[in-house]
Amino acid sequence: MSVQVPASISAETVERIAEERDEPEWLLETRLAALEALEDLDLPDVIQTPGNRWTDLESLDFESLVDPLNQADATERSEDTDAVVLPFTEALEEYGDLIEANFGSVLDPQENYLTALSVALFTTGTFVYVPEGVDAEDVTVRAEMNSRSLFSQTLVVTEESSSVTILEGIETGDDVEGERYFSNLVEVAAGENSHVQFGSLQNLDEETYTYALKRGVTDTYATINWIEGNLGSRLTRSDIETDLDGDGSESQIVGAFFGHEDQHFDINARVWHRAENTTADLVTRGVLDDEARSVYEGVQDVGQDAWNTSSYQRENTLMLSDDAEADASPKLIIHNHDTEASHSATVGQVDAEDLFYMESRTIDPITARNMLVEGFFVPVLEEIAVDEFREDLEALVGERLR
Amino acid sequence: MATLEINDLHARVAEEDGERILRGVDLTVESGEIHALMGPNGSGKSTTAKVIAGHPAYEVTDGEILLHLDEADVADIDEDIDEADYTWNLLELEPNERAALGIFLGFQYPAEIEGVTMTNFLRQAINAKHEEREELFEDEEAEADADEDEDAGYDSSPMEGPTDEGEIGVAEFQQLLSEKMELLDMDEKFMQRYLNAGFSGGEKKQNEVLQAAMLEPAVAVLDEIDSGLDIDRLQDVAKGINALRDEQGTGVLQITHYQRILDYVEPDHVHIMLDGEVVKSGDAELAEQLEDKGYDWVREEVYEAA
Numbered sequence: 001m002s003v004q005v006p007a008s009i010s011a012e013t014v015e016r017i018a019e020e021r022d023e024p025e026w027l028l029e030t031r032l033a034a035l036e037a038l039e040d041l042d043l044p045d046v047i048q049t050p051g052n053r054w055t056d057l058e059s060l061d062f063e064s065l066v067d068p069l070n071q072a073d074a075t076e077r078s079e080d081t082d083a084v085v086l087p088f089t090e091a092l093e094e095y096g097d098l099i100e101a102n103f104g105s106v107l108d109p110q111e112n113y114l115t116a117l118s119v120a121l122f123t124t125g126t127f128v129y130v131p132e133g134v135d136a137e138d139v140t141v142r143a144e145m146n147s148r149s150l151f152s153q154t155l156v157v158t159e160e161s162s163s164v165t166i167l168e169g170i171e172t173g174d175d176v177e178g179e180r181y182f183s184n185l186v187e188v189a190a191g192e193n194s195h196v197q198f199g200s201l202q203n204l205d206e207e208t209y210t211y212a213l214k215r216g217v218t219d220t221y222a223t224i225n226w227i228e229g230n231l232g233s234r235l236t237r238s239d240i241e242t243d244l245d246g247d248g249s250e251s252q253i254v255g256a257f258f259g260h261e262d263q264h265f266d267i268n269a270r271v272w273h274r275a276e277n278t279t280a281d282l283v284t285r286g287v288l289d290d291e292a293r294s295v296y297e298g299v300q301d302v303g304q305d306a307w308n309t310s311s312y313q314r315e316n317t318l319m320l321s322d323d324a325e326a327d328a329s330p331k332l333i334i335h336n337h338d339t340e341a342s343h344s345a346t347v348g349q350v351d352a353e354d355l356f357y358m359e360s361r362t363i364d365p366i367t368a369r370n371m372l373v374e375g376f377f378v379p380v381l382e383e384i385a386v387d388e389f390r391e392d393l394e395a396l397v398g399e400r401l402r
Numbered sequence: 403m404a405t406l407e408i409n410d411l412h413a414r415v416a417e418e419d420g421e422r423i424l425r426g427v428d429l430t431v432e433s434g435e436i437h438a439l440m441g442p443n444g445s446g447k448s449t450t451a452k453v454i455a456g457h458p459a460y461e462v463t464d465g466e467i468l469l470h471l472d473e474a475d476v477a478d479i480d481e482d483i484d485e486a487d488y489t490w491n492l493l494e495l496e497p498n499e500r501a502a503l504g505i506f507l508g509f510q511y512p513a514e515i516e517g518v519t520m521t522n523f524l525r526q527a528i529n530a531k532h533e534e535r536e537e538l539f540e541d542e543e544a545e546a547d548a549d550e551d552e553d554a555g556y557d558s559s560p561m562e563g564p565t566d567e568g569e570i571g572v573a574e575f576q577q578l579l580s581e582k583m584e585l586l587d588m589d590e591k592f593m594q595r596y597l598n599a600g601f602s603g604g605e606k607k608q609n610e611v612l613q614a615a616m617l618e619p620a621v622a623v624l625d626e627i628d629s630g631l632d633i634d635r636l637q638d639v640a641k642g643i644n645a646l647r648d649e650q651g652t653g654v655l656q657i658t659h660y661q662r663i664l665d666y667v668e669p670d671h672v673h674i675m676l677d678g679e680v681v682k683s684g685d686a687e688l689a690e691q692l693e694d695k696g697y698d699w700v701r702e703e704v705y706e707a708a
Contacts, residue, residue: 351513352458352459353513354513354515356455356458356497356513357509357513357515358513358523359456359496359497359498359501360455360456360497360498360506360509361498361501361523361527361530361613362498362501362502362527362530362531362534362617363498363526363530364496364498364534365496365498367526371515371518371523371526372515372518374517375516375517375596376516376517378517378518378596
């Protein structure tokens with residue numbers, strides 16, 4: 001089933017966005033092609049269990065959510081780094097060829113309705129380029145969303161034997177009345193033997209609907225590590241994916257979410273093993289309070305040629321309230337027998353015996369519960385090598401506690 | 403001198419048609435005394451321990467649990483102490499309040515808590531005990547006055563922040579901990595580990611005694627603290643229990659299946675439970691008789707007498 005194209009969007013809209021930014025012809029054509037494809041594209045698949053379709057993307061009313069010509073953001077990007085870090089549109093002038101060669105190579109703009117909409121309309125985003133052999137300082141990108149809708153497009157290109165850590169923080173700036181929509185597409189093309197760490201912390205206000213699709217492709221011996229922290233938004237659909245295309249390449253996907261009230265999280269982590277000697281590690285932990293809901297899908301897909309694969313996945317959801325709901329589907333697909341793999345998922349409540357144990361040591365029930373929640377996130381926090389990022393995530397978890 | 407007094411305690415599993423487990427337990431434990439509570443499986447020993455601590459899985463249907471304190475027990479409290487503050491009906495209190503008053507439960511199967519380090523946990527517990535005691539003994543009138551004062555404004559500049567005189571300092575905490583760990587022959591590496599996570603059975607039991615030593619309870623109820631210990635660890639744990647009594651004046655109610663630990667921790671009193679009641683009490687000799695003759699001997703004696 002395809003979705004109606006909002007009447008507020010036409011070829012003229014897209015042309016105007018491209019024109020205002022003085023974009024090259026190839027990008028305008030890519031945008032227009034994405035716009036045209038909307039009619040035939042479907043929304044991303046969502047998990048269905050008997051009697052329950054977990055995430056209702058159909059009811060997103062793009063007609064009222066999308067205001068393409070009034071997009072606004074305030075984004076700070078760190079400058080003191082050996083990497084090239086530029087706002088996407090500014091980067092086109094100097095790095096046009098490099099961008100053209102890589103744009104859409106990892107993430108097809110016409111992957112689904114939401115990606116096509118995003119490519120047709122994006123006005124912000126970041127281009128990060130790390131030349132051969134450069135070990136760049138950490139790159140921070142702090143984005144504030146200041147409009148009803150915002151579409152962001154980020155491209156990371158790392159050349160041979162380079163390395164970079166990118167930390168992205170997304171918050172709401174100016175108040176806008178009513179519901180909002182934020183779309184965040186990220187492509188990472190990790191060159192041979194390069195190392196990319198991409199961390200993201202999303203804490204948008206709870207009237208925002210967020211769609212994030214981040215995908216990376218690894219060349220030989222390359223590593224892409226993702227950290228995805230979601231605390232904000234009314235509804236979050238997040239897909240973090242790595243295509244292990246090069247022999248000996250690796251990926252880790254670390255996820256954390258903490259929902260309260262009626263927040264909804266649709267969290268997905270996927271990895272495709274397509275070459276020999278590849279390794280993947282997927283670790284996600286989430287906590288749900290009040291009436292929050294989460295649905296998780298983790299996919300480890302081991303292809304026919306993926307000899308000597310190591311692939312691990314674990315997901316745990318902790319529910320603090322009887323009204324919270326969670327579903328988890330860890331999926332392991334193996335087409336090559338030379339694989340060492342594990343996958344597990346749990347959904348559980350705070351353990352009453354753990355609570356009683358702590359209370360019997362004088363700790364009051366609320367403090368005890370908070371300590372258990374903080375402790376629950378520790379295995380995820382321990383995977384985060386960047387101190388600043390770990391502290392930010394800890395602080396957001398701390399704020400969310402009662 | 404504190405006294406834990408249990409009178410005619412009846413309790414059942416807290417669910418519909420929950421099994422009746424305790425059928426009139428009478429037991430008194432004073433500071434500085436060591437009591438052994440013995441009995442066959444299913445006689446209600448562990449339930450007694452859990453009910454004293456306030457485990458939510460059990461419902462008390464009759465009887466009472468009182469904790470009597472004296473001036474020495476409340477020496478740390480700055481407030482004026484009313485006569486009523488010397489006797490507490492534990493059944494009216496939450497588990498953390500009971501703990502603050504000086505009840506400690508050493509668990510048969512301690513919880514494993516990932517992500518919370520031993521140091522963090524113990525400091526939280528010691529600080530929470532201090533805070534909770536202040537609250538329990540706080541004069542209600544004074545409390546109302548204090549609220550008014552707060553409304554009236556700050557006594558000190560807000561920039562100075564709250565005065566945390568009650569919180570145990572890092573150095574003080576570390577020293578206290580080092581002393582207690584040395585006594586129990588525990589490696590200090592324990593302190594950076596997560597609470598009981600991946601501990602061996604013996605390490606968990608040592609850790610229970612360590613926590614008792616840190617919290618300095620009036621009465622420690624130790625549920626099968628000796629089960630599954632090798633002889634070296636049994637001796638360490640026994641040394642720790644004796645120190646609780648000798649150095650802190652803690653009263654110990656030790657639940658055990660085995661005579662063995664009683665060779666190292668000599669009880670002043672031995673009680674035997676059968677079918678949810680304490681049916682026989684005596685001195686250390688009773689445990690030895692029990693070792694020789696078994697529970698059938700007790701059963702026969704009790705039923706003949708009845």
